[in-house]
Amino acid sequence: MSEVTMSTESSTGGKVAVVTGASRGIGRATAERLADDGYAVVVGYAGGRAAAEETVAAIEAKGGRALAAQADVADEEAVAAVFDAAEAAYGGVDVVVHAAGRMDLAPVADYDLDLFDRQQRTNVRGTFVVLQQAARRLRDGGSVLTFSSSVVGLAFPGYAAYAASKGAVEAMTLIVARELRGRNINVNAVAPGPTATDLFLDGKDEETVARLAAQPPLERLGTPDDIAGVVAFLVSPAGHWVNGQVVRANGGII
Structure with a gap:
């Protein structure tokens, strides 16, 4: 089950974004940027409640609207509850940014298959x-963004399991873009290069x-804000x- 922490008054005005993995790194930077752009933001997190509430507090401090919602992204009931929370608080969802994920690295010869399964489950x-x-x-006219x-x-050597999971993300994303024909929803994936996150x-x-x-x-690492x-x-x-x-x-890596 999911746990929802309300931190602003409910509102149905404006556009609404659900951002998973928003307690840190790229997800947090995205949540804060979208709040700056006027979105009410649902800050999705897996286990870092304190960090998610820090994201909410940072958004609120600049006059934005946000709430924190916990969910294992591979649990369909928990993810549905996050959307329920967005609809109850803000009236609907216009943007979904799926930034949650995990990265476990090792050469194929040494890779633990239980770890492989856990990474594939999340990613x-x-x-x-x-x-x-x-x-x-x-809602029609919205946007979906995966990573x-x-x-x-x-x-890169050592990245086989992780890259395989992200190849699947690309395939799913491009197919969903075509499945949503007729609803004016754009669906894309962003593929960052080396970015200075934890x-x-x-x-x-x-x-x-x-x-x-x-x-x-x-000649530098990317940043979450990039x-x-x-x-x-x-x-x-x-x-x-x-x-x-x-x-x-x-940054131009080929």
């Missing part, structure tokens, strides 16, 4: 569940981080003509 089943709810419940990764094309930096030494930061022609800006464009009216695409936001 593949979780994306499918969120897309299913979005397809059923998003792939540039490692799908870069073929998820990316975990377990990497300084030499590895420096090497990855030097790869883009722009990616949030791309997301904000794609879900805005200015980006609505972009549909059924994977946008590789990676």
Whole structure:
């Protein structure tokens, strides 16, 4: 079951965004950016309640509207409850940004298959569940945004299981874009390159981080705000003509 923490008064005015994985990293930056753009935001989180409430507080401090909603994204009942909370508080959902995910790395020869299953459950089943709810419940004219990764094309050693899960995300996203024909909903994926988040930096030494930061022609790691800006464009009216695409936001890595 999901737990919902209300932190603003209910309102049916304006547009509403559900952002999963919004307690930290790219998800949090996206939630805050969309709130700055005038959306009421549902801050989805898996287990980091305190961090999710910090995201809500940051949004409120700038005059925005937000609530926190807990869910395992692979649990269809819990995800449905997040959409229920959005509808009860704000009247509906216009934008879904699915930023929740996990990254577990090891060479194929050494990869633990139980870990493989857990990663696929979150990244593949979780994306499918969120897309299913979005397809059923998003208001016409809205936007859906998922997250792939540039490692799908870069073929870094150690990333096979993770890249496989993100390849599945791309496939599902492009199909849903076509399944929603007639509803004026654009559906895209953003595929970040190396981005300075806790998820990316975990377990990497300084030499590895420096090497990855030097790869883009722009010669730095991406930031969560870099990616949030791309997301904000794609879900805005200015980006609505972009549909059924994977946008590789990676500073120019080929």
